[in-house]
Amino acid sequence: MRGSVINAIMSVTRFLPRNAMQQLIDALATSGYRVLGPQVRDGAILYDDLQEATALPGGWTDDQAPGSYRLSQVDTPRCFAWANGPQALKPELFRAREVLWRVSRDEGGTLRFQQEEVDGRPLAVIGVRACDIAALRLQDRHFLDNISDPYYAAHRRDLFVVAVHCSYPADTCFCVSTGDGPRAESGFDVALGELDDGFLVEVGSERGAQLIEGLALDPAGESRQEQLQAGIDDGARRQFRQLPSRNLRDSLFARLEHPRWETVAVRCLACGNCTSVCPTCFCHAEQETPSLDGMDSAHVREWDSCFSEGHAYLHGFQVRPEIRQRYRQWLVHKLGSWHDQYGRSGCVGCGRCIAWCPVGIDITEEANVICDGAGPGGGDA
Amino acid sequence: MNAYLPREAMIVERTEESPDTFTLQLRLTDGEPYSFAPGQFNMLYLYGSGEVPISIVGEDRQSGVLTHTIRALGRITNGLAALRPGDRIGLRGPYGRGWPMQQARNRDVIVVTGGLGCAPSVSIIHHVLEHRGDYGHLTILQGVKHTDDLIWREQYETWAALPDVTVLLAADVASPGWHGHVGLVTALFDQFRFEPGRSIAMLCGPEIMMRAAADGLHFRGLPADAIYLSMERNMQCAVGHCGHCQMGASFVCRDGPVFGWPEVRELLGTRGF
Known part of the structure; x- marks a missing residue:
């Protein structure tokens, strides 16, 4: 044209x-x-x-x-x-479940890896x-x-x-x-x-x-x-909800021991609804699904959540055993370290995490309470 | 190019290092070239079970055989422990940012390791010894909980006999006949001298050990930016996509696993990161 x-x-x-x-x-x-x-x-x-x-x-x-x-x-x-x-x-x-590749094993034990064709x-x-x-x-x-x-x-x-x-x-x-x-x-x-x-x-x-x-x-x-x-x-x-500022990186990392993390953790069920409905959350787990006859296996990825028990598990050691630490991880990542990773906040204001939270935790309310006193630039007033 | 797709590798040799630690020598079967930098890791795939990140101990350039030393701790590593020569696994890599061998040139190198932290660090030692003229004095400090956990005992003796190399070993609990130090690896800092202005330290081991070692070396005058450490987190994709290994803004698999101490110092002491 x-x-x-x-x-x-x-x-x-x-x-x-x-x-x-x-x-x-x-x-x-x-x-x-x-x-x-x-x-x-x-x-x-x-x-x-x-x-x-x-x-x-x-x-x-x-x-x-x-x-x-x-x-x-x-x-x-x-x-x-x-x-x-x-x-x-x-x-x-970014599919909730997707086969990445398949592997087959012949009688001699040779493995053949094959990328899954994408529709x-x-x-x-x-x-x-x-x-x-x-x-x-x-x-x-x-x-x-x-x-x-x-x-x-x-x-x-x-x-x-x-x-x-x-x-x-x-x-x-x-x-x-x-x-x-x-x-x-x-x-x-x-x-x-x-x-x-x-x-x-x-x-x-x-x-x-x-x-x-x-x-x-x-x-x-x-x-x-x-x-x-x-x-x-x-x-x-x-629209009456708002975040304290568009860049909360410094204010959040300055408040990692804020008592509000404990208060919100008491309400949070760590169910992962917020991360499932969040349009930017990208965490996923890789799973293996071998066939019953043992001749082949599919390597699958599925959405995962930083609220899940296994997310930060490391051979016998749990990096984030407490819900307080998991909610904090989600929020300081979403509103904080996204700025370092991708040059902006990871929140686009869709509000899904608020509506679909079974106990009604409101990301804007939590951010406002935790960052209370932060100036308009996200720095401390 | 699919970063997720493993290549087939065959186990050439298996060595029992200790009751729970073993070494696999692997050869890629596709004949395609492979190269890695000290401190990088591979994803090893056990058929039907899944993948684990394992640091690369070394490579024999003539034969192309890759060495991985593994502790049997979970479902997949226990499965890998049961394999024998001739068995096939999957391998993809190498991944991550390795040790700062370039920045370490013309400096004295201090390697501080705890437990199986010696495995991701032995590539430093190999590199320094292969390029002996490029590096100054090499000091190797290795600590273990129990002397029975110490692997590569003969290797340490061989290194200790080399000129310009110091090897000091420590064990919290010692069997009879132990000639090393009894106590923490950080206590070895009082047993050797280093020139803070021309030294670089590379640490690998449990986080609590690395924190104490970084503090101890810094206290003795080593600048913070001359201290490097190798971090460990849950890793599933190895390319910075799956999100599990995040530590603050860093994807440990891609931005690390080796970090300058100032990059991770703040979060290293914060539980939950």
């Missing part, structure tokens, strides 16, 4: 009427993508294969609070009148939030910089991101505080902004431009854009 045409398509926000959503889904499918979209499943909004636009969660919203996530129906034609479901893109790219079908996901794009960038850095993870890389390679700007933050959301939302600024192929009668369409990549060009959409016009921005701004103003 010629550069000037791409630029023209990318610079103009277009309008996709509500009844034309199916065309977008079909265009992605025709281009060879497996299309995923949010759908109501078991009382939550999850990504699943999407063929029909009518399967999107139209008229649903989520009510989230510490330890609570409930869906309810509201009187709106909108399909994205909710904040987020329990999972971001993480399970699609390379390109994936398109509709409905990605700004917080989840920020998390995607962090996972990219973790799994692709330095030594590239071939499995993550294969799932990630052709990912087509259809972002949706967020106008309906949950009470648990704090992406404004982390600087990651609610508007998706970049990192997408196409971004949608929803109004009652349809979607504003922005293009963020050449692939996105090609797709949108085929839909022959009209420009959105200024009043629709203003209406969308007003909705996003309104949502941003409703």
